[in-house]
Amino acid sequence: MKAIATQLAAIVSPESVLEWEDIDAMRQEHIQGAIASNIAPSCIVYPQTPAELAAVMAYTDSNNWRILVYGSGTKLSWGGLAKNIQVLVSTARLNRLIQHAVGDLTVTVEAGMKFADLQAVLAPTGQFLALDPTAPESATIGGIVATADTNSLRQRYGGVRDQLLGISFVRADGEIAKAGGRVVKNVAGYDLMKLFTGSYGTLGAIAQVTLRVYPLPPASGTVTLTGTAEAIAQATSKIRSSALTPTQADLLSSHLVTTIGIGQGLGLMVRFQSLSASVREQTARLVEMGQQLGLQSTTYSDADEADLWQQLQVQIRSPQPMQAVTCKIGVLPATAVATLLYLDRVAPESAIGTIHVGSGLGVIRFDNTSVKANTVLSMRTHCQNQGGYLSVLEAPAVFKQQLDVWGYRGNALDLMRRIKQQFDPKNVLSPQRFVGEI
Template structure:
């Protein structure tokens, strides 16, 4: 590793390479949770896209295996990478390239912090319609690489729906681009979809262009709680109505209890638009809940605290032994799924059927696998995002049962034939 560090120093300088023993403790712990064997890789911080390309070119020539990351907030997601010799962080490649206010687009380098970008966009009355895990420290590149967004997908779609352009460094060190900087440009659209959620296995993202939106005038959230049949009816009625929520999530009984917002299953629906429209829509949904004998409440002034508490409960484990899973089921089976998992914390988006489950440290592996089988029976999946390393060493975290595995493997072979990028971290 000393020889590798010395070679990298000729590219990024001594301040851009950190030997294993000198890596900050919290970063060292995250890297250990992400790799299969503790072979003590060095950590490098390129400061420009060109430097990153040079680092990857050097690694390609020497056949060094690479684990890309941003600020490491999601480095422990996915499978354990194997044989990693270099961890490359893009967090110092963090420039805002262009904010086209009139075109409602923004282009920024991959290492820019999501929170910093939102602050900049807010000065122009705009925002990026994503709500990732740990928004204060997540980078744009990491968000795209893990396809990380949450409740706002109800109105704005997922990461790939808002991504307009992408630049990345290939496994051989060459810089490539796809898409453009205007909303109507769809060139390279499939390539951008391919990189979204690829966990750094196809290339290292260096810059992205996103669609942005005007900050809405007003916002409020309706919370309905009660028995599962009534909640299911409320969801059905909401789908059939003219209401236009920006977020609509089903909450398990345990999560409702932890948030202290009622009893039974929960339905949390957020409206954002003109003030009069928001008030009318929130009142209409509350009245619907009352007709179904559900307990209901409208959050306005304390709305932000509610969503922050929800984020904290579902996406910020307090112990490294806790297990977080991403699930997906048919939206029509979402209530039945949460009823099955009532003793655990769970959240499912009503429109997509995607969501999260959180388990305490004492849950056994067999229980997780049984829950995966149930999700499969509901037309969905269960993927283990974060879990203790010992759990991942003995478990297929992806549990993929689709028919696209051979195609994905051919894609990996095309983009990274020597398996140098995030080796063994993804499906298959």
């Protein structure tokens, strides 16, 4: 195994290769929670340029070494367990800002740039990237794209693929390929951006991306509504059919409502971001709507509002994620309330969940000290019966080995396997991490 590290050090530099024996125990445990193998990987390689990344990929391909590409590691354990990984390749040192076209509302960065660092670059120009990923302080842009990771902001701005304009990636054989461009209206080449979004590193290593950015909103305000499931369902339906334009709108399970201390029963958190007058008008209308339905309402602004949304993310994403089972779900928006009620029934006091009002996508988290695979499978069956799905994002490796992590029942699996064969014919990129053990 040391021979592999030595050979890769000759391609990059000795400082860019970290042998397994030199990795601290906590990081080793985190990595081992993402792979299925009795043998530890040889090393982690940190390319510092796209050319180095390409050279590393070409060399590993020529030796048929199985590799797992990641950024800072915040989502390393998401998805299935990658099988028999020999080399980990981190893009964390590919972190340069390539171009920020302020007037065109676009930005181009290398994959390893951290989300928080990019927002800090954009803020002085009055712009921001309209994504709200998990672990925003340490998540990298490449990792966000590879896992399609955004949360409540999709209510207003859509998902990651809606904001991705261009991509540069390294194929399994080390060749650099590009698609899209650096302008908002672009029709150059195939739409590989959507293909790579949410591909979990199974098709290639993302090296550089171009994203659209938006002006920072001048004002913000949030309203929380809590109460009976029937009243919350009515409020949700009214919001969807009204002229209100929330930036974020999330349904909360009753246990989550209690946990963050905003009331009793099911909850609804709605955020408006616009001109001050518009924010005041829309929050007032929502409060009035809640009163008519007999719901308890509270309005938040400034630091209190920021703390509320941060607390929601902290609770839904366990401080010790490997000690919990975190799932991504999708249901028809009209069935979201029923889904949260079912969650409360199958796992009372041991699970929390949130579902976005507009898309029906959401996250639920089970306390691993009590959850069993059958409980998660029961929740999956319910979601599928509601026209949706449930996939396990994070869980201890032993738990993931008890069930199909993805639970995919669609008809595109054969097509996905053929795409994988085209991009990675030797199956060396994150093997078995994706749907259908792709």
